[in-house]
Amino acid sequence: MSTMTFHAPATVAEACALLAAEPGARVLAGGTDLIVQMRSGRIAPAAVIDLKRIGALSGVREQAGGFVIGAATRCTALKEHAALAAAHPGVVEAANLIGSVQVRNRATVAGNLCNASPAADSVPAMIAAGAVALIAGPQGARELPVEHLPQSPGRTALAPGEFVTAIRLPGKAAHSSDAYQRLTPRTEMDIAIVGVGAAITLAGDGSCAAARIALGAVGPVAVLAEAAGAALVGTRFEAAALDRMAEAVQAVCKPIDDKRGSAAYRTAMAAVLARRVVQIARERAGEA
Amino acid sequence: MKMAVSTTVNGDPRAFLCEPGETLLEALRGTLGLTGAKEGCGTGDCGACTVMLDGEMVCSCLVLAPEAEGRRVETIEGVAEGSDLHPVQRQFLEHGALQCGFCTPGFIVAAKALLERDPDPSEHDLRYWLAGNLCRCTGYDKIVRAVQDAAAEMRQQARGDAA
Ligand SMILES: Cc1cc2nc3c(=O)[nH]c(=O)nc-3n(C[C@H](O)[C@H](O)[C@H](O)COP(=O)(O)OP(=O)(O)OC[C@H]3O[C@@H](n4cnc5c(N)ncnc54)[C@H](O)[C@@H]3O)c2cc1C
Numbered sequence A: 001m002s003t004m005t006f007h008a009p010a011t012v013a014e015a016c017a018l019l020a021a022e023p024g025a026r027v028l029a030g031g032t033d034l035i036v037q038m039r040s041g042r043i044a045p046a047a048v049i050d051l052k053r054i055g056a057l058s059g060v061r062e063q064a065g066g067f068v069i070g071a072a073t074r075c076t077a078l079k080e081h082a083a084l085a086a087a088h089p090g091v092v093e094a095a096n097l098i099g100s101v102q103v104r105n106r107a108t109v110a111g112n113l114c115n116a117s118p119a120a121d122s123v124p125a126m127i128a129a130g131a132v133a134l135i136a137g138p139q140g141a142r143e144l145p146v147e148h149l150p151q152s153p154g155r156t157a158l159a160p161g162e163f164v165t166a167i168r169l170p171g172k173a174a175h176s177s178d179a180y181q182r183l184t185p186r187t188e189m190d191i192a193i194v195g196v197g198a199a200i201t202l203a204g205d206g207s208c209a210a211a212r213i214a215l216g217a218v219g220p221v222a223v224l225a226e227a228a229g230a231a232l233v234g235t236r237f238e239a240a241a242l243d244r245m246a247e248a249v250q251a252v253c254k255p256i257d258d259k260r261g262s263a264a265y266r267t268a269m270a271a272v273l274a275r276r277v278v279q280i281a282r283e284r285a286g287e288a
Numbered sequence B: 001m002k003m004a005v006s007t008t009v010n011g012d013p014r015a016f017l018c019e020p021g022e023t024l025l026e027a028l029r030g031t032l033g034l035t036g037a038k039e040g041c042g043t044g045d046c047g048a049c050t051v052m053l054d055g056e057m058v059c060s061c062l063v064l065a066p067e068a069e070g071r072r073v074e075t076i077e078g079v080a081e082g083s084d085l086h087p088v089q090r091q092f093l094e095h096g097a098l099q100c101g102f103c104t105p106g107f108i109v110a111a112k113a114l115l116e117r118d119p120d121p122s123e124h125d126l127r128y129w130l131a132g133n134l135c136r137c138t139g140y141d142k143i144v145r146a147v148q149d150a151a152a153e154m155r156q157q158a159r160g161d162a163a
């Protein structure tokens, strides 16, 4: 650690140059994963590049009918953005389940995503909401749907020198909303043993026009359960449709078995939470 | 190589040198001699190291010292005004809301931050706000009562000031 350097660039271009120059560099957002890993000796970056001095990466912007959450935006700031909280209550509630107030005053959703923990709370919510990661790098800018970014625990699809500059969410759509719930052994300050996000759009007659359901902590990375969403489209959320949705959720669960929750328990609870979040997202969509 | 950091601590400009990988907690307790914030875990779990950074409470064990450049840091040492204890501090004493006292600086900084934003929090909101502060001795009830009474005292004071 003694040879590590610390940089606080003011622009995305400077950050890119620093990352390109030092292959052992790591990006620092809120540091709530990175600093823990550095202190435990799990990682020893040659350089730390703080994103929080890049003005363009701080805060939430409404842009081209969507929301752009800068990669340096703390989770508590998402709650304070009324339009974002109204359009994507599920993403905002997921981000604000992370840790404690102290942790959320630092933690970012981009960091939650790039840390690539299977249990990252905001990730299933972002996937359900159709979030896209905006990426800067030596080959220029590109975009990647959030579900394609984590590859395995701790590994992402980011190429060397690339980093996430922002998360883009769709704008507020009529009769559309989302929800996220997780199950933890403790109420606060615990890691999810399963987490489920759902985003629902209703047609004028109250039937399901679109549905996206995503699962966390039941596999090596968070997944979009496409068949689960498809099972609801065109239905009026009748019991049979909800049963098919729940079966499709269970079909994609490949959880680990550990002291915090057996594989069978996690799988059963994924279906329970999926039913709950679909119900909440549907109610919210009806009011939206 | 050491880095030079200029910051404001409890209202006073402070400049110090630190290693790039040093935490703000280490800089406060070591170089700056402010040993009120404690290291209970070093992993963001216990809140004993809670300080205010640009007006938001954070775990100083999860902030790198160079990040404090140009920022405002407030610690437990700045909570009392001279020998006048803050109502939260006084109520902790009244209620005996501490035993070993290791967690107390973090609880007081966090509770004060809550009451500045919400003068009349429900018990539910108060307990959630303090969920990132752990105490291994007292049990949380006395702490919650102390913060509630401090809130009442501060509301009364505010009414008195307004009248
Ligand atoms: C006490 C405690 C409780 C926690 N509880 C929870 C919880 O309940 N749920 C949960 O999901 N998580 C939890 N976490 C984990 C952590 O807070 C979250 O994962 C958080 O969102 C990480 O964001 P960050 O901004 O702090 O990331 P950092 O620590 O800054 O970065 C995390 C990783 O991602 C990389 N990175 C960060 N930003 C970018 C970027 N823009 N582009 C590319 N790479 C990047 C970093 O290099 C690092 O490898 C907890 C952590 C602590 C300390």
Ligand code: FES
Pocket (backbone or CB within 6 Å): B038, B039, B040, B041, B042, B043, B044, B045, B046, B047, B048, B049, B050, B059, B060, B061, B062
């Ligand atoms: S020492 Fe920082 S949270 Fe425990």
Ligand code: FES
Pocket (backbone or CB within 6 Å): B097, B098, B099, B100, B101, B102, B103, B104, B134, B135, B136, B137, B138
């Ligand atoms: S009084 Fe000892 S940890 Fe709280």
